[in-house]
Amino acid sequence: xxxxxxxxxxxxxxxxxxxIADNYALEARNEIAKGTEGFSRQMWARFAELGLIGALFSExxxxxxxxxxxxxxLFEELGxxxxxxxxxxxxxxxxxxxxxxxxxEQKALIAGIIDGSKLMALAxxxxxxxxxxxxxxxxxxxxxxxxxxxxxxxxxxxxxxADLLVVTARVSGETWDEDGISAFxxxxxxxxxxxxxxxxxxxLHASEITLSDVRLPDTALLGDxxxxxxxxxxxxxxxxxxxxxxxxxxxxxxxxxTLDYLRTRKQFGVPIGKFQxxxxxxxxxxxxxxxxxxxxxxxxxxxxxxxxxxxxAISSAKALTGRIGRLVAEEAIQMHGGIAMTWEYGLGHFAKxxxxxxxxxxxxxxxxARFAELxxxxx
Numbered sequence: 001x002x003x004x005x006x007x008x009x010x011x012x013x014x015x016x017x018x019x020i021a022d023n024y025a026l027e028a029r030n031e032i033a034k035g036t037e038g039f040s041r042q043m044w045a046r047f048a049e050l051g052l053i054g055a056l057f058s059e060x061x062x063x064x065x066x067x068x069x070x071x072x073x074l075f076e077e078l079g080x081x082x083x084x085x086x087x088x089x090x091x092x093x094x095x096x097x098x099x100x101x102x103x104x105e106q107k108a109l110i111a112g113i114i115d116g117s118k119l120m121a122l123a124x125x126x127x128x129x130x131x132x133x134x135x136x137x138x139x140x141x142x143x144x145x146x147x148x149x150x151x152x153x154x155x156x157x158x159x160x161x162a163d164l165l166v167v168t169a170r171v172s173g174e175t176w177d178e179d180g181i182s183a184f185x186x187x188x189x190x191x192x193x194x195x196x197x198x199x200x201x202x203x204l205h206a207s208e209i210t211l212s213d214v215r216l217p218d219t220a221l222l223g224d225x226x227x228x229x230x231x232x233x234x235x236x237x238x239x240x241x242x243x244x245x246x247x248x249x250x251x252x253x254x255x256x257x258t259l260d261y262l263r264t265r266k267q268f269g270v271p272i273g274k275f276q277x278x279x280x281x282x283x284x285x286x287x288x289x290x291x292x293x294x295x296x297x298x299x300x301x302x303x304x305x306x307x308x309x310x311x312x313a314i315s316s317a318k319a320l321t322g323r324i325g326r327l328v329a330e331e332a333i334q335m336h337g338g339i340a341m342t343w344e345y346g347l348g349h350f351a352k353x354x355x356x357x358x359x360x361x362x363x364x365x366x367x368x369a370r371f372a373e374l375x376x377x378x379x
Contacts, residue, residue, distance in 0.1 A: 003308050005073065012065075013053060013073045020081035026346045028122035029082050029371040030203070037161040039085045039204030047085060048116030056091040060098045061110050068300035071238060076296075079249025082349060084203050086119060089157035091247060094166045097183055101223030106185065108267070109164070123153040124232060125188075129224035131362045133232055134178045138211065140169035146242050147184065147221070149192075159195025159207035162173040162188050167211065171226045183221045183228040199356035202356040203349070228251040236361050237303060237314045242294040243357050247321040250354040251289045254332040257347050258282065261336055278335060285331050291325040312374045319367040329354045 005013065023046070032040045047053060053072050055377030057063025071092065078087060095113050096118070098106065099217035105263065112118030126149065131133035138151025149169050163185040173180030186193060197207040227319065272278060299317035302310050329351035333340040340347045358364060 003355050005069070009069060009073045011067075012052075012070070013077060015050065015072060016052060016077040017080070019075060020083065021271055024081045024083065026082065026349065030349070033076035033084050033199070033203035038158070038199055038203070039161070044085045045116045048085075048114065052089050053087065053116060054114045056087070056098065057095060057110060057114060061107065062114055062267045063097075063110075068238075068241050068303035069297075071241050071242075071303075072296060072300035075242040075245040076249040076252075079353075080253050082203070082353060084205075086121075086153060086158040086161070088242055089122065089159075090118075090120045090162070092238050093122040093235050094164075094323060096164075096238050097122060097166050097228070097231050098185075100231040100234060101183055104151065104221075104224060109185075118157065118164065119162045120164045120166060120234065121156050121159040122206075123156045123159060123165045123167045125154050125156070127152060129154075131366045132176070133236055134176055134181070134229060136168055136170045136173050136181050138167070138169040140182055140184065142173050143215060145319060146218050147216045149184065149211045149216065151188075151211050153209040153211070155206045156209050157204065159188075159209055160195050160205060164188060165193070165209070166222070166230060167209075168232060175228075178229040180226045181228045181232065182225055183231065184224040185222060186211075186214065186216060186217055186220065193294075197331065198271070200356070202353040233307075233311075237310060240314045240318045240361050241300050241303060243294070243360055244292075244299055244317040244321045247290070247325045247357050248293050248296050250350050250357075251292060251325060251328045254328050254347060254354065255285060255289060258285075258335050272335075281331055281335065285328055288327055289356045292321045295320040308374055308378045312371060312378065315362070315367040315371040315374065318362055319364050319371060322364040322367070325354045325358060326364075331367045 044087065052074060054063040055065040055074050058066035090113055095110060098110060104162050109118060113120060124240055126135060126137055128137065138149065138153065140149045142146045149167065151169060165184045165188055167184050169184065170180055171182050187360065188195065192212045194210040195207050197205055200206050223231065262278060263271050265272050295317040299313040302313040332347055333351055337348060
């Protein structure tokens with residue numbers, strides 16, 4: 001497997017890096033995050049014009065990338081900029097399910113995602129699911145020529161700003177069964193859909209969604225009835241590649257800010273970076289970041305491999321970046337001292353997002369146990 005960037009990906013990385021450096025200052029980002037929707041539609045349109053959303057879709061679906069390495073390159077740079085626009089919610093999660101399950105008419109919606117005119121959100125997680133993708137208690141039953149959906153969805157990323165929701169519901173089986181889960185396209189303004197949005201502590205937006213006797217036509221169904229789970233699992237795998245890569249970008253920023261601080265902050269007349277104890281701690285941080293980077297790249301390169309191999313790489317990367325991300329955030333803050341906790345200083349914002357990534361789509365404990373179970377199955 002060749003881990004070197006192609007010329008196109010190297011150009012993408014450089015373009016995103018320069019654009020964010022020139023147009024996405026931390027102060028502006030924090031103002032955007034405080035807005036009603038938690039992101040800037042104007043900035044989203046500019047990202048679309050640059051083709052960044054299209055980099056997350058294959059050529060077959062109207063984009064120009066869509067591979068694991070494309071996701072990794074883009075999200076590493078988005079992490080360095082602490083970008084809050086809905087790349088994960090609209091393109092990686094919803095777009096992935098739509099691309100895998102949609103018919104020709106439904107997949108035509110992808111063009112709107114790529115050009116930034118249509119925002120989507122995946123409403124899959126539920127109050128009792130705790131990271132388990134197969135736990136779906138929301139129900140969908142036949143109702144004449146359509147469907148009747150009832151249930152609740154929790155922590156739906158950017159659900160309060162989406163035009164269209166991809167909602168999962170159970171059509172058969174028990175609550176924890178992988179089989180029997182379907183996905184539906186639900187306009188956000190459909191009768192019976194109630195959305196309560198709120199900001200998250202790391203500057204993003206999520207929502208709780210209640211579906212009460214939501215009636216949908218048969219054309220709302222994505223794919224075959226009860227067979228949506230593999231597409232959901234793949235969407236989560238792509239999301240975890242994105243999150244692991246974003247975490248690596250965040251770690252790089254925390255590392256650079258800490259190194260600069262150790263070089264400039266003086267005690268007893270010398271930079272504190274001269275102190276051997278801090279040098280040892282920083283050396284550990286640098287080594288661990290490279291381990292996290294390797295795990296993220298490995299997961300990106302295995303998105304198209306057989307399921308067990310793919311999911312082992314995903315869980316390994318998510319567990320490692322979660323553990324190392326916490327280490328990097330804690331060490332960076334401790335070596336800075338009190339200034340790291342002030343709102344005006346950037347480090348605290350990066351550290352906060354780095355910590356919270358661990359709690360999206362499975363934390364360290366969950367993915368460590370999952371990796372062990374997948375290893376047992378592969379043996």
